[in-house]
Amino acid sequence: MSDEQDHKLEAKSDYVADASSVSTPDIDAVPEAELPDQELYHSHSWWTTYVFSQDAKYIGIQYALTAIGTGLLGLVLSWLMRIQLAFPGLGWLEPSSYYQFVTMHGMIMVVYLLTALFLGGFGNLLIPLMCGARDMAFPYVNMLSYWAFVVAVLVLLASFFVPGGPTGAGWTLYPPQAITAGTPGYNGGIILMLISLILFVAGFTMGGLNYIITVLQLRARGMTLMRMPLTIWGIFTATVLAMFAFPALLVGCLMMTLDSLLGTSFFMPAMVSLGETLTHEGGSPILFQHLFWFFGHPEVYIVALPAFGIVSDLLSVHSRKTIFGYRMMVWAIVGIGALSFFVWAHHMYVSGMNPWFGFFFATTTLIIAVPTAIKVYNWILTLWRGNIQLSLPMLFSLGFIVTFLNGGLTGLFLGNVTVDVPLSDTYFVVAHFHMVMGIAPILVIFGAIYHWYPLITGRMMDETLGKIHFWITFLGSYAIYFPMHYQGFVGVPRRYFEIYDSPYIDTSTLLLNKFITIAVLIVGAAQLLFLYNLFASARLGKKSEKNPWKANSLEWQTPQMPPEHGNWGKELPKVYRWPYDFSVPGAKEDYIPQNQPPSEIIGAKVEKT
Amino acid sequence: MIVALSIFLITVGSIAFHFWSPWWWTEVASNWGNMDDTILLTFWITGAVFVAICFFVAYCVWKFSYKKERRAEYKPEDKKLESRLTWATAIGVAALLAPGLVVWNQYVTVPENAYKVEVFAYQWGWKYRLPGEDGKLGKTDIKYINDDNPFGLIIEDPNGKDDLLVDADELHVLKDRPVKFELRTIDVLHNFYVPQFRGKMDMVPGIITYYWLTPTRVGDFEVLCAEYCGTGHYAMRGRVIVDEEKDYKKWEAKQITFEKMLAKSKKNDNLQLVKKEK
Numbered sequence: 001m002s003d004e005q006d007h008k009l010e011a012k013s014d015y016v017a018d019a020s021s022v023s024t025p026d027i028d029a030v031p032e033a034e035l036p037d038q039e040l041y042h043s044h045s046w047w048t049t050y051v052f053s054q055d056a057k058y059i060g061i062q063y064a065l066t067a068i069g070t071g072l073l074g075l076v077l078s079w080l081m082r083i084q085l086a087f088p089g090l091g092w093l094e095p096s097s098y099y100q101f102v103t104m105h106g107m108i109m110v111v112y113l114l115t116a117l118f119l120g121g122f123g124n125l126l127i128p129l130m131c132g133a134r135d136m137a138f139p140y141v142n143m144l145s146y147w148a149f150v151v152a153v154l155v156l157l158a159s160f161f162v163p164g165g166p167t168g169a170g171w172t173l174y175p176p177q178a179i180t181a182g183t184p185g186y187n188g189g190i191i192l193m194l195i196s197l198i199l200f201v202a203g204f205t206m207g208g209l210n211y212i213i214t215v216l217q218l219r220a221r222g223m224t225l226m227r228m229p230l231t232i233w234g235i236f237t238a239t240v241l242a243m244f245a246f247p248a249l250l251v252g253c254l255m256m257t258l259d260s261l262l263g264t265s266f267f268m269p270a271m272v273s274l275g276e277t278l279t280h281e282g283g284s285p286i287l288f289q290h291l292f293w294f295f296g297h298p299e300v301y302i303v304a305l306p307a308f309g310i311v312s313d314l315l316s317v318h319s320r321k322t323i324f325g326y327r328m329m330v331w332a333i334v335g336i337g338a339l340s341f342f343v344w345a346h347h348m349y350v351s352g353m354n355p356w357f358g359f360f361f362a363t364t365t366l367i368i369a370v371p372t373a374i375k376v377y378n379w380i381l382t383l384w385r386g387n388i389q390l391s392l393p394m395l396f397s398l399g400f401i402v403t404f405l406n407g408g409l410t411g412l413f414l415g416n417v418t419v420d421v422p423l424s425d426t427y428f429v430v431a432h433f434h435m436v437m438g439i440a441p442i443l444v445i446f447g448a449i450y451h452w453y454p455l456i457t458g459r460m461m462d463e464t465l466g467k468i469h470f471w472i473t474f475l476g477s478y479a480i481y482f483p484m485h486y487q488g489f490v491g492v493p494r495r496y497f498e499i500y501d502s503p504y505i506d507t508s509t510l511l512l513n514k515f516i517t518i519a520v521l522i523v524g525a526a527q528l529l530f531l532y533n534l535f536a537s538a539r540l541g542k543k544s545e546k547n548p549w550k551a552n553s554l555e556w557q558t559p560q561m562p563p564e565h566g567n568w569g570k571e572l573p574k575v576y577r578w579p580y581d582f583s584v585p586g587a588k589e590d591y592i593p594q595n596q597p598p599s600e601i602i603g604a605k606v607e608k609t
Numbered sequence: 610m611i612v613a614l615s616i617f618l619i620t621v622g623s624i625a626f627h628f629w630s631p632w633w634w635t636e637v638a639s640n641w642g643n644m645d646d647t648i649l650l651t652f653w654i655t656g657a658v659f660v661a662i663c664f665f666v667a668y669c670v671w672k673f674s675y676k677k678e679r680r681a682e683y684k685p686e687d688k689k690l691e692s693r694l695t696w697a698t699a700i701g702v703a704a705l706l707a708p709g710l711v712v713w714n715q716y717v718t719v720p721e722n723a724y725k726v727e728v729f730a731y732q733w734g735w736k737y738r739l740p741g742e743d744g745k746l747g748k749t750d751i752k753y754i755n756d757d758n759p760f761g762l763i764i765e766d767p768n769g770k771d772d773l774l775v776d777a778d779e780l781h782v783l784k785d786r787p788v789k790f791e792l793r794t795i796d797v798l799h800n801f802y803v804p805q806f807r808g809k810m811d812m813v814p815g816i817i818t819y820y821w822l823t824p825t826r827v828g829d830f831e832v833l834c835a836e837y838c839g840t841g842h843y844a845m846r847g848r849v850i851v852d853e854e855k856d857y858k859k860w861e862a863k864q865i866t867f868e869k870m871l872a873k874s875k876k877n878d879n880l881q882l883v884k885k886e887k
Binding site: 183184324325367377406482487496502508582584 | 612615616619623626630631632633634635641644645647648651654655658659662663665666669670673674675676679680681682683684685686687690691694695698699702703705706708709710712713714716717731732733751752754792795796797798800802804805807808809810811812813814815816818829830831833834835836837838839840841842843846
């Protein structure tokens with residue numbers, strides 16, 4: 001106790017001494033540190049350096065590579081499905097394997113790729129660096145978080161090798177079907193899926209606590225909340241959402257595991273299964289849907305908010321312009337996050353829940369369109385009168401705007417309860433969510449990787465390969481999903497192994513399926529180009545200068561680049577401004593890093609932040 | 610330049626695709642044409658926003674592309690612009706929502722003169738039950754389901770005696786008469802979906818869900834299951850035929866009541882007994 005007081009006193013007297021040494025009031029003053037500098041764990045062996053690392057940067061890379069590896073499996077599964085859909089005559093897949101691939105593709109992409117990559121990957125890499133901390137608050141727990149994720153992935157993959165194969169219940173895992181005969185993997189694969197999700201949630205909670213506490217407690221001196229980069233705001237808010245949302249998934253998974261293994265009836269009513277009356281009775285299948293979507297809808301924003309944040313920063317840096325309406329952007333992120341807990345049942349308009357809920361959830365859902373629209377306006381207003389560099393991150397950000405806009409607007413169809421009735425469970429839905437939470441966030445991920453790659457490796461990724469990758473990915477995925485909406489209008493239902501020659505479906509609709517599949521194969525193959533670029537550039541890439549994009553945020557201001565263990569050398573950075581002081585009138589350069597003291601940029605007409 | 614042009618062309622191409630591609634909804638066969646209207650309204654509003662924003666982005670990319678000597682504008686906020694945009698969006702959203710809620714209200718409010726049909730779903734097929742002359746469907750319980758009583762009717766319930774049991778995947782409905790589908794499944798989730806009718810609702814074991822519609826044109830329509838229900842989901846098809854009254858009566862007359870069915874199966878049982886005794 002007395003030590004602490006001494007420390008505070010000392011800090012205070014330093015400050016007074018500083019202030020008195022110059023005659024003018026000290027314009028470079030920052031609030032004193034509230035916590036002593038962090039003790040770090042230093043690795044001593046190969047194992048603790050490269051495998052069981054406790055350095056957040058390294059854990060971030062581990063998370064990202066594991067997620068990308070799993071995501072590649074998800075990509076291959078989508079190829080297999082699409083080939084079946086386009087060429088049903090080939091007899092390429094059995095219906096059961098088709099449904100297993102659909103299920104695994106969905107779950108892998110949403111949870112094991114996007115969630116893990118944004119929060120585990122970018123969260124770990126960027127939170128300490130952008131906040132000006134040495135590491136996460138609890139490095140050891142952070143390491144455990146990653147390894148729990150690895151085990152979760154392994155359990156998920158193991159389900160391919162159990163009798164009956166992985167679950168084919170659809171990624172929503174709706175009971176009773178998920179655990180009754182008639183669905184592939186109903187007694188083996190599904191259990192492993194549920195266990196894997198439980199592990200994922202446990203691991204994620206360890207990481208998530210770290211992200212939240214690090215942002216709240218370990219920011220550098222002067223880094224107020226309203227000076228944080230929007231990337232951090234996005235990741236932070238998404239993590240808070242995850243902390244509230246994942247428990248619903250967790251209990252849902254636990255209850256279903258019990259229903260399946262112990263014969264309880266949380267979700268199981270009295271029912272017949274392929275001619276045989278089961279012993280369950282009294283459970284509610286809709287209860288599971290409520291739990292699932294209470295997690296599932298915030299989950300959309302758990303993926304989207306980090307993407308929103310990152311893309312805001314990319315747009316600002318690469319158009320050399322202040323992000324437009326920063327405060328509005330922050331409130332929009334927080335507002336969307338809060339509202340996202342009140343819209344879940346818009347996934348359930350035709351689920352058989354009391355239809356009167358439709359009024360409430362349609363209203364809340366359309367309200368959430370307002371802060372989302374504000375974000376779009378502010379992104380495009382950031383471009384207005386900017387000085388737009390068409391670098392790879394900017395290209396992907398522009399691709400994001402178009403894709404997200406398209407996917408967001410189709411959300412207004414599905415969110416508006418009446419319009420949803422004819423469109424729900426058709427390809428319109430598939431097209432909508434792939435645009436809005438598949439392609440759009442993935443474009444941001446690519447942009448972010450091209451942007452922060454030099455920070456990780458000290459080298460730039462190849463620009464030409466990157467451009468080819470961008471054009472194929474952006475145009476190709478638009479060509480896949482834009483026409484797919486129209487299959488939905490025709491009324492082609494989703495999750496159909498084969499549509500046959502239905503009388504209401506024109507043969508041209510089937511032709512469209514072939515076109516989409518070819519586009520899928522091409523876009524998928526283009527990702528190999530990206531992977532090559534990702535790995536080859538680490539050796540062969542052009543050496544990057546320090547702060548190659550001339551960005552303001554702290555991660556580029558470390559004494560070494562790539563930053564070393566502990567990030568900041570001897571002294572932690574001090575922050576004097578927000579990260580968006582680009583093209584300030586009167587300043588020498590077109591950017592002013594967050595840690596540049598006001599006394600060095602006298603004459604620059606910055607607005608106080 | 611290429612980037613701006615591409616964004617421009619994507620936008621123009623999307624509009625062209627919308628108007629000239631052959632893929633559009635099937636001709637509506639129920640009163641829910643107003644769902645199509647709400648979709649069209651949504652298309653106009655969101656389409657306008659899409660085009661405006663894409664063109665704006667394309668313009669910015671073209672007009673403000675990087676020049677070393679130029680500085681971007683320094684303007685962190687514009688309160689007035691932001692609040693105008695917020696209000697405009699709120700109004701646009703309200704314009705979408707209001708008609709949607711009005712139609713939803715019609716969708717969930719069944720007219721009093723609607724006659725009832727039970728749609729019975731199982732892995733993987735469809736059956737139907739009509740209330741018979743009394744207009745009431747008899748009570749059911751899945752524990753009574755067996756070969757003689759495929760719908761699981763409770764024998765003691767008098768309302769069930771005259772129920773017409775359609776043990777086939779083909780249903781006939783009357784043109785221009787509102788019909789309430791009472792949706793029942795004995796196993797997993799299903800969804801009774803006829804694309805031309807637009808309506809949809811999941812069927813949930815343990816509860817009876819519903820929706821209603823008025824068929825507006827005579828025709829033969831395919832029924833699809835629209836909620837994933839296991840390996841046979843894609844093959845779970847049926848037919849709904851919309852008839853004029855005369856044809857409907859003909860079809861109805863061919864259907865068998867529960868009472869008759871019981872008598873028939875009893876007769877069979879008796880026959881079997883006789884055979885056994887012999």
